[in-house]
Amino acid sequence: MPSRTSQEQFDRQAPHYNAQWNAWNSESLAWLIEHADCRKSDRWLDVATGAGFTAVAFAPLVAEVTGLDVSAAMLNEARGRARAAGVANVVFETGAAESLPFGSDVFDGVVCRLAAHHFVSVPRFAAEAYRVLRPGGRLLIADTTEPDDAPGVDAWQNQIDDLRDGSHIRNYTSAEWRGFVNGAGFALEDLQQVPESVPISLRDWLQKAGCEGPAAAEVRRRFLEAPPEVVQTFSIAQTADGDITFQWLRIALSARKPEMTVLG
């Protein structure tokens, strides 16, 4: 079990999170928009919307976006972002990914970016996404991931994430993601696992999560002492000003709820 719930972590983290828009985040958002194939009449659900970056980016492309999150403080930041962007077709609601507070077959698309690693049950979330999507509707996910068949790298990175943010549960491999999506009944259309091209600053990354003191020092120590396989996988490097940079692997996937079959 996580040492802190997502609600506790993100209520505490909201101002730090919202203050930083990081270039390393922009590629996943661009991928999701490109693969969403949005129509102006669409209704989309952004699960774990956080400060609303994804919901506000989707809003001009569709009729309505609902942003859902367990953290009231993050939703406040999201409402401020929508107001500042002059976006009127986004509504934000409190709720959990594992029990979506919506009827069945009501959304054209469900998107979830950089959040599933916090979910208590990803299979439960996938089943709920399937339920609320109309037949033919699309599920889009982007998240931090682990290489398949590299248990040492997998354990190192998940422990780092846990030290930085006690609500972290697990970054899943692409094999695990295939299992979640297929297991819920979706037809997987595209799955990519790539390092983000923009290096992440360790200093900024810790600050974004409000991680400081002994926990931050321990994360830094582990980066400095990372085994060669880890250094290579995440392109870990020291900078002249004493910071450390790295590139996590991102998974991006697109899947569809099958159209209903007419029985003859």
Ligand SMILES: C[S@@+](CC[C@H](N)C(=O)[O-])C[C@H]1O[C@@H](n2cnc3c(N)ncnc32)[C@H](O)[C@@H]1O
């Ligand atoms: C990194 S932020 C989300 C980023 C956001 N999706 C974006 O595109 O910028 C992670 C969010 O997941 C939310 N969260 C974590 N577990 C959740 C759950 N089980 N259900 C709904 N939201 C959850 C947290 O409250 C937090 O706001």
